[in-house]
Amino acid sequence: MNQRMKANQSPALDDLSSRVPSTLPTSSGLYWGGKWHTPSAAATLTCINPSTGKPLRDVLCGGASEVSAAVGAARDARRVWARTPPLERARCLREAAQRVREHAQELALIDAASCGNPVNAMTRDAEVAATQLEYFAGLVLEIKGETIPTANGSLNYTVREPLGVVARIYPFNHPFMFAAGKIAAPLAAGNTVVAKPPEQAPLSTIRLMELLEDVFPPGVLNCVVGGRDAGAALASHPQVDAIGLIGSVQAGKAVLHAAADTMKHTLLELGGKNAMIVYPDADFDKAVAxxxxxxxxxxxGQSCGSTSRLFVHDSIHDRFVDALTKLLPTLYRPGIATDMRTTMGALVNRTQYERTLHYIDKAREQRATLALGGRHPADPALADGFFVEPTVFVDVQPDMAIARDEIFGPVLSVFRWRDENEMLETVNGLDVGLTGSVWTQGLDTAHRVAAALESGYVWINDTSTHVPGAPFGGYKQSGQGREESKDELLEFTRLKNVNVMLGG
Structure with a gap:
């Protein structure tokens, strides 16, 4: 959901790192039933600042017993919340949105310090989260059924009911946007929620719980910070009625396996290796941008929707790559994430950093040509952070690792194409299909290729933009269900049919 930023900001905007300690939450990572708790066994995790490699603070984390306690609190509250009038639920969501906006820069600073994304951009994440809370607040009266005509004099109708307890698990790339935005639909539908934030960056979620302590009744909104064991406990818990996950394909498969025994409803928004296709007649400058x-x-590049495979027609390929590699460094260069002038942050941790460098080395071994970047920045101020320059490879072939695997790093792979059928076969040749992008001025071409793409969300002459209310989700192993729309709201309801025989 990012918008392009200028590389040079006003000199008045500077490093906010000195303000980070005062913005960090003071509570633990365990919140349920309207209270903060300590784990049954002493357990903590250390949050690291990706820009510096230094610790931020330790937080308490839980496992299976804490998950059970949080689920129990949510279960106790579910009937009261389900019976709460829809407009009262909407009022609570709007109050939550207002508090998010009031604390937007504080929350952005927490995320910048803990997940490595630029503070300037993370302020927009807070706005997106507030918008999602308001959007679903506005849909509460749309949770309704319909009447079905009958031939026997009966009245047949449907009603939609909340599922009960919903678990929401989300990743480290937009921690706060997901923390606030992804509770909106299940709460609007009358469910209670147990959130499990990313273990790499849980601090903004903890701060959200502090901000909303008096907004929702006790047990309606709960949080358990923890690792994979906590996520597995949520997915397999018999009293969790549904689970929504944003994460990797591997994480989605693990959730499906864990949820199978109780046959709980799952909503999965998973990874992608997304293609952008440029035709010879595309607006050249706009396509480069x-x-x-x-x-x-x-x-x-830590975004499931990133168009990390770029297919450029042979007739404009060389000129396109030249323009792209000249423009890119002027727009994005790594910097300390808490500095308002920074346009590109750090990878979330050493694991992601080393994974990205591994794929860069592998691309060289497989004879892709490095056109830009590929290194840790030379700036001494960035020496201890998890930074990688914007990286572009050309001469990429479909069987290369960087052409097939989701790197989740700032690595763009450029393909040269001539034959449309062969190109589309390569584009659709993976087991994932989240987003796609087509660049052409031909109306027929645009719609023909959009129809041919095996992707759930397609841009024509655009990339990255998300439209509120437009369903977002993937094909194949990129997930199940749709989010960011009325479809997400209905994902957290179940349909009941009622048949009334009239006339005695």
Whole structure:
């Protein structure tokens, strides 16, 4: 959801790192039933600042017993919340949105310090989260059924009811946006929620719980910070009625396996290896800018929707690559995430950093040509952080690792194409299909290729933009269900049919 930022900001905007300690939450990572708790066994995790490699603070984390306690609190509250009038639920969501906006820069600073994304961009994440809370607040009266005509004099109708307890698990690339935005639909539908934030960056979620302590009744909104064991406990818990996950394909498969025994409803928004296709008649300059925007370099490419495979027609390929590699460094260069002038942050931790460098080395071994970047920045101020320059490879072939695997790093792979059928076969040749992008001025071409793409969300002459109310989700192993729309709201309801025989 990023918008392109200028590389040079006003000199008045500077490093906010000195303000970070005062913005961090003071509570533990365990919140349920309207109270903060300590784990049954002493357990903590250390949050690291990706820009410096230094610790921020320790937080308490839980396992299976804490998950059970949080689920119990949510279960106790579910009937009261389900019976709460829809407009009262909407009022609570709007109050939550207002508090998010009031604390937007504080929350952005927490995320910048803990997940490595630029503070300037993370302020927009807070706005997106507030908008989602308001959007679903506005849909509460749309949770309704219909009447079905009958031939026997009966009245047949349907009603939609909340599922009960919903678990929401989300990743480290937009911690606060997901923390606030992804509770909106299940709460609007009358469910109670147990949130499990990313273990790499849980601090903004903890702060959200502090801000909303008096907004929702006790037990309606709960949080358990923890690792994979906590996530597995939520997915397999018999009293969790549904689970919504944003994460990798591997994480989605693990959730499906864990949820199978209780057959709980799952909503999965998973990874992608997304393609942007440029035709010879495309607006050249806009397409170059779109290729950069689509990679989400502000987040170091750590976005499931990033168009990390760029297919450029042979007739404009060389000129396109030349323009792209000249423009990209002027827009995005790594910097300390808490500095308002920074346009591109750090990878979230050493694991992601080393994974990205591994794929860069592998691309060289497999004879892709490095056109830009590929290194840790030379700036001494960035020496201890998890930074990788914006990286572009050309001469990429479909069987290369960087052409097939979701790197989740700032690595763009450029393909040269001539034959449309062969190109589309390569584009659709993976087991994932989240987003896609087509650049052409031909109306027929645009709609023909959009129809041919095996992706759930397609841009024409654009990338990265999300439209409120437009359903977002993937094909194949990129997930199940749709989010960011009325479809997400209905995902957290179940349909009941009622048949009334009239006339005695």
């Amino acid at each position: 779109g290729a950069i925007k689509g990679m989400n370099f502000a987040w170091c």
